[in-house]
Amino acid sequence: MVAEDIVIKSVERKLAAQSREIQKASPDDPEHPGWPAGTPDGLGGKFRPKEGSATALSQKIKNQVERRELRMNLIAGLHVGIGALANLIPGAELAADVAMLADLARTISEYRKLSIEAAAALNFVQNAPYDLQDLQVSSDYKEFSSYDQFVKGRPSSRFMSKYFGSAGDGSQYHHLVTQGGANADAVLPQLQSTENVLILPTLLHEVVSDEYLGSPPDDSGGTLYQWLQTQSYQIQREYGLKILRDLHILK
Amino acid sequence: MEIESFVKVGEKLSKLWEEISGLLDSEDHVAQARALLRGREIVKEFELLKTEALAIIAALLDDSNSVSDDERAASLIRGFEFGARLADTLHDEFRDIADGETKVVRLTDAIVKALPGRIRLAVLLDHPDPGVRSLACTYLIDLMPERVISVLEEIREKRRGQSAGMRALTTLFGWEHGRVSRCSSLAK
Numbered sequence: 001m002v003a004e005d006i007v008i009k010s011v012e013r014k015l016a017a018q019s020r021e022i023q024k025a026s027p028d029d030p031e032h033p034g035w036p037a038g039t040p041d042g043l044g045g046k047f048r049p050k051e052g053s054a055t056a057l058s059q060k061i062k063n064q065v066e067r068r069e070l071r072m073n074l075i076a077g078l079h080v081g082i083g084a085l086a087n088l089i090p091g092a093e094l095a096a097d098v099a100m101l102a103d104l105a106r107t108i109s110e111y112r113k114l115s116i117e118a119a120a121a122l123n124f125v126q127n128a129p130y131d132l133q134d135l136q137v138s139s140d141y142k143e144f145s146s147y148d149q150f151v152k153g154r155p156s157s158r159f160m161s162k163y164f165g166s167a168g169d170g171s172q173y174h175h176l177v178t179q180g181g182a183n184a185d186a187v188l189p190q191l192q193s194t195e196n197v198l199i200l201p202t203l204l205h206e207v208v209s210d211e212y213l214g215s216p217p218d219d220s221g222g223t224l225y226q227w228l229q230t231q232s233y234q235i236q237r238e239y240g241l242k243i244l245r246d247l248h249i250l251k
Numbered sequence: 252m253e254i255e256s257f258v259k260v261g262e263k264l265s266k267l268w269e270e271i272s273g274l275l276d277s278e279d280h281v282a283q284a285r286a287l288l289r290g291r292e293i294v295k296e297f298e299l300l301k302t303e304a305l306a307i308i309a310a311l312l313d314d315s316n317s318v319s320d321d322e323r324a325a326s327l328i329r330g331f332e333f334g335a336r337l338a339d340t341l342h343d344e345f346r347d348i349a350d351g352e353t354k355v356v357r358l359t360d361a362i363v364k365a366l367p368g369r370i371r372l373a374v375l376l377d378h379p380d381p382g383v384r385s386l387a388c389t390y391l392i393d394l395m396p397e398r399v400i401s402v403l404e405e406i407r408e409k410r411r412g413q414s415a416g417m418r419a420l421t422t423l424f425g426w427e428h429g430r431v432s433r434c435s436s437l438a439k
Contacts, residue, residue, distance in 0.1 A: 060343070060412060067264045068346040070271075071297065074290040101280065108283055112275045211417060213349040214342075215356045217389070217425020218435045223353070224421060235428050242420055246411045 058125045061247065065121050065203045068210075069114055114203075120170040121203040129251040132241075135198040137164045144192040147179060172205040174198045176240035178212065182229040183236075190233060204249070211243050252304055254336045260297045261344035267293060301351060304337050308358045312365060320367040327362050328371065332383050334359040339382035342414035352414065356386075360433065363390045369434060370394060381406045382415040389422045393432040400426070 133139055144150040150164060151173075167173045176196050177183065183191060190196055200208065216227030228236050244250040267290050274283050311330040334355050341351035363369050375387035376398065385406045392399045403419040410416030425431040 063261075063265060064343070064346045066268045067261055067344065070264055070268050070290065071294060071345060071347075074287075074294045104280055104283060104287075107287060108275060111271055115272050115275055207346060210346055210348045213353065214417065214421070215353055215433075217421050217433070218429075218431035219360060219433050220435075223349075227425075231428060239424055242424070243417075246416060246420055248412055 058122075058128070058248070061125050061204075061207065062118075062122050065207055066118055068207065069118065069203060073110065073114060117170050117201065117203050121201040124201045124204060125248070128248050129245070130249065131251055132198075135200065135250075136194055137197065137199060138194045140194065142194045143189050147173075147192050150192045150197060167199045170202055171199050172202045174200045174205050174208060176244075177233055177236040178225060178229065178240075181225065186229075188233050196237070200249070204247075208243060208247060208249070211247075252300075252307060254333075254340050256300055257297070257304075257337075257340045257344060260293060260300065263293050263296075264290075264345075297345070301341070301347075304333075305354060305358065308334050308337075308355070308362070312358070312361055323365075324367055324371050327366050328375065331359055331362050331372070331386070332375065332378070332380075334362065335383040335386040336380060338386070339414040342417075359386060363434065376402055381410055382418075385410075385415045385418045385422070389418060389433040391432075392422060392426050393430070393434060396426070 151166065174197070175191070176198065177188065177191060179191055212223065212225035212228070214224050216222060216224045218227060220227060228239055231239075241250060267286060271283075271286050271290070274286060277283065308330055311326060314326065338352045338355040338359070341347040341355065345351065363372065366372070369390055372387045372390055373395065375383050376391070378384050378387070384402055388399045388403050388406075392403075400423065403423050406415050407419035407423065410419070422432070
């Protein structure tokens, strides 16, 4: 009986502990965060990823990429005359014409490309963070005298046994230390090197580049991009790595 | 004006993205045209909200009706809080950085200059919104570095990838490499 009591009490304790552990998801509870009531796709009341977790970060970046691109494309689309598309809708006075359909087809085709690029960015983010080497074009250190050289190479140079070509469909080269502005005229031999140039999905590259357009830490009135270029190569590189880490791209 | 209005517009954009994605291979040109037209309206709504929000802060800066320094300071600090939340929303919901967040931060620069004593911003170091705390820190780091650095380090750790975290990163980085702050010229 004594042994049985001990077993029963142990099970009771375990059940009590379990019931304490069962928590309801709440939109305002940082430990057990939940989607608020009314969230689309039946998510209301269910658990959502914890703030700062890799999943939450991936979801945030996915939303930001999509919204940014959609907004930019819609703004760009305004000049093509999206307004005229109203004519395609039944009930409108004017009939749709061939030019209008062509405009629509072109716009939809741009969105199709965007959709593929967004999927590539999402796929990349879901497998992030990466080691720096994973994003470099080569593990061997090589310097080039210009970006053009980095991409196209110069067969006559003995240092140029190969060149890297384009970054590939849906990808772009990203410079940890930025290559334009004041850096373009500075003596920075590492600028166009395998250490400084990484490959990122196009849309993610745009998101990273956006960060450099934010405010600098001082009140010089320029951008972060301009402020960084007043710093040494090593400091610029350190910041470039930090941004990628904060965006959950690098480990 | 509520910042949540922007969040709702962001949600509309996300829904529209899903809808357009589902129509990309469709031959239903009417549905495609409708979706694009709706997109145009959403973008217009966003731009109008942004213009209105920036105008609210600008008007606050022009307001000289407050009778005492304390009243003026209280009004400017409320404007600062609003600006911080607006800047973060534009960054985090839309990635509207160059034309959105940066413009707002220039206005908060002006608010700080108009404040009768920027140390008054210290009340915001305990603000529940990490974005408001981190923006206040950018103007206070040279006045009270120890306190501000600990606030920023916590925000940086917990808000990675978001506006508040990025701002904490940049502020700490500038302090570490040159002791600069958003009030460097004021300090001189």
